[in-house]
Amino acid sequence: MSADVSVKNAATKNAAGALAGLRVLEFTSAMAGPWVGRIMAACGAEVVRVESRDFPDVVRGYSRPDDPEHVPRPGESPWFTDWNAGKLFVALDLRRPRGVELAVKLAARADVVVENHAAGVMDRLGLGWQQLSAANPRLVMLSSSGYGATGPAAGYVSWGPNIMALSGMAAASGFAERECTMDQYAFPDPMTALHGLFAVMSALEHRRQTGRGQYVDLSQFECTAGLAGELLVDALAGLSVGATPSRQPASACPEGVYRCSGEDRWLALSVQDDGQWAGLCRVLGRSAWLADAGLVRADGRLERANEINEGISDWTAERSPFEASEQLQAAGVAAAPVQNVDDQYHHDPQLRGRGFFELVEHLTLGTVTACALPLGLGDTPAASGVAGAAVAEHNDYVLGELLGLSAADIAELERDGAVQPPAGNEKGSNDQ
Amino acid sequence: MFRGVATAAESGSGKAAQGALAGTRVIELADESGCYCGKLFADMGADVVKVEPLGGDPARGINPRAPDGNEPGLFFRCNNSGKRSVTLDLEHAGARELFAGLVARADLLIETTPAGYLDQRGLGYGQQSQANPALVACSITPHGRSGPRARWKASALTVEAMSGSMHVTGYAEDPPGRLAGRQAWTAAGSWAAVSSMIALWHARNTGRGQWIDISATECLASVAHITGVGKYLDDGIVPRRSGPGLFASVPSGTYRCTDGLVYLMVNRPSHWKALAAWINETTGNKEVLDPMFEGASSARLPHRELLDIFINEMTASFTVDQVYREGQRRRIAFSPVNTLADLAGDEQLAARGYFVEGEDGLRYPGAPFRHSATPWQGGGHVPAAGEHNRELLLGELGLDAERFERLVAEGAL
Secondary structure (H helix, E strand, O other): OHHHHHHHHHHHOOOOOOOOOOEEEEEOOOOOOHHHHHHHHHOOOEEEEEEOOOOOOHHHHOOOOOOOOOOOOOOOOHHHHHHHOOOEEEEEOOOOHHHHHHHHHHHHOOOEEEEOOOOOHHHHHOOOHHHHHHHOOOOEEEEEEOOOOOOOOOOOOOOHHHHHHHOOHHHHOOOOOOOOOOEOOOOHHHHHHHHHHHHHHHHHHHHHHHOOOEEEEEEHHHHHHHHOHHHHHHHHOOOOOOOOOOOOOOOOOOEEEEEOOOOOOEEEEEOOOHHHHHHHHHHHOOHHHHHOHHHOOHHHHHHOHHHHHHHHHHHHOOOOHHHHHHHHHHOOOEEEEOOOHHHHHHHOHHHHHOOOEEEEEEOOOEEEEEEOOOOOEOOOOOOOOOEOOOOOOOHHHHHHHHOOOOHHHHHHHHHHOOEOOOOHHHOOHHHO | OOOOOOOHHHHOOOOOOOOOOOOOEEEEEOOOOOHHHHHHHHHOOOEEEEEEOOOOOHHHHOOOOOOOOOOOOHHHHHHHOOOEEEEOOOOOHHHHHHHHHHHHOOOEEEEOOOOOHHHHOOOOHHHHHHHOOOOEEEEEEOOOOOOOOOOOOOOHHHHHHHOOOHHHEOOOOOOOOOOOOOHHHHHHHHHHHHHHHHHHHHHHHHOOOOEEEEEHHHHHHHHOHHHOHHHHHHHOOOOOOOOOOOOOOOOEEEEEEOOEEEEEEOOOHHHHHHHHHHHHHHHOOOHHHOHHHOOOHHHHHHHHHHHHHHHHHHHOOOOHHHHHHHHHHOOOOEEEOOOOHHHHHOHHHHHOOOOEEOOOOOEEOOOOOEEOOOOOOOOOOOOOOOOOHHHHHHHHOOOOHHHHHHHHHOOOO
């Protein structure tokens, strides 16, 4: 069975990792929750994720955009790989008492529980902090929810882009005339996951010193609002934010994006000091600018920003952003192409040279390529375990090896409905 | 060489609960790209000593200014409260010795110097870890310390460009957009803090620290990985800017109400059913109930524009607040499109006591996460450059007063 391969890889892929020996239990879905355990697994932690067939992870509903039948590929979604490689998957029905019992047993042997259901769901299942910490006083539990565990809006439903809008980030981003500027990658999800992991590791350090676990309540709304930092403080102080087109306070001049030759090609440029200004003038062949005493300093250049930006655009319009960046960097100017994913994968010697694209073993696809986790750990590098697990993929290992149940016990729990068995050959279509 | 003396955190009021990282010693030799990492540690109660050049960190000058008009600006105030500051000129041998002494007693060094800078001054990880084998040193640079572009000049903007973030932010008809703030540095700082904590966990179990090489470009590229290589190699589509909706979620985006915009995202089949029922109740639209729209978002992908018309017909008769409240009551992910200033009146943030008041009387963002047993300690005192020179160097490193004055006179600190 492939389960042997996947257990071996999920459980021992990075036995020398920095977090080897740590045990993590997840009740998660989508991204903001699962990414926490994904990173820990790549550092050698044992990460068990509890799923239910009746409430499938939206990511398992993924189908290829060009598939006219929209057939879900539950283990083959690239995002499912990105957020779940290296985990052990067990399927329980948490509406059944014996399902909850098993979950509590898993929590009793865990160091960390991560969950990202709407506030209140875990409590109602009998798996809230009160219940789990009673079973395991050393437990560290992270609840990541849209609005936090308390307050009148606790329990509201949200996704990453909702949080962008709610937090004011979407309104503050982008060009001034736009009321709502959105990124396509759900910025709050990965950022709150990183903050959640930092909070968990901090709580583990506290436990190391005191022997006591604790609960972490992460509100994605609050976490994301904080990332607006000085702009939020400024807005609350009733001041206007700087007047540059991207609403960034001017720290460099000229600074911005400039259209290059080709379809949707752009150069990003920041002239951060007077030396870079001289370098820019030389590369553009603008000796008059270089000689102009009024342009030596950034505030003088700011006053004549239109003239300067037009001059730069004239130059970039005849070049690719790659050619322009190389020339400007050779002169010590901070310039870079606005890259898309194809540029990054095929033409970026820096990302490729540093191993940013990781080949991940996949249960049904052989291998897939994913963005590496950029932890940069010199002595204990992160390494992704196997991807592509189906619902209930590791039931036998988790229930048998980790909880010590016999095959007969497991069969009985399956008859009870508390344990949901693997779908066998039908796996895939049933998971929707 | 140096006496071990309690840090300010340890000697503070003994009764108050301590932060989760009380007792962790961090040295931060960082420009604007690294201070968010140090902030995360300081807010957890770690003793973070910021080493600044003699004139102070240039990030003190970053706009916007506070209403009082004084330096440091709000960026610096947000990211450096609760740290202690020493000023050292690392071109001076005496200052380098003091820096080495600070690092020798630290758990973590966060630094943003260019490749080779510390090695050339006898302060590289190889040298530092001989005196302190458990030391974790975290380098944060725009492109990482290795590779053909390691020495490329960079700003938050150019990192955002290289990372792929800008290409997919904003509107197709606009130039590439930027997220508000300096998210290249928050992404790098968050990853750096995570990696540092993982390395500290390992160091405390094994006695061995390690060196960490953080690339801000990789950090933001990994944060943007939904539009990254995994999806691209699967379906061959190069994602780009596509307005307020997300390309894979239908419906998603902004919808017009009588007094502003709401944001909506539907991913779950049950959320679509609830929305379709509400549209039908409000507008009498029967077409919206067609079963062909049901299921995962992928089933609705070909119908995005039509469904947007249906939704706008409904939202147009309500206020933002009405859609938000009633939508949430029906378990549909509606949210207001707030401005940052709107957060001042948000009842959820108010009920949870989110904002903290700084020593300047301004409201600052509160805790990004809340620990039940250990307090978050953000929003405290913002140090002046070199404010803690005496306390740290005389009081804790045990430098004698005469030598201290001589180093000051020589311009070393």
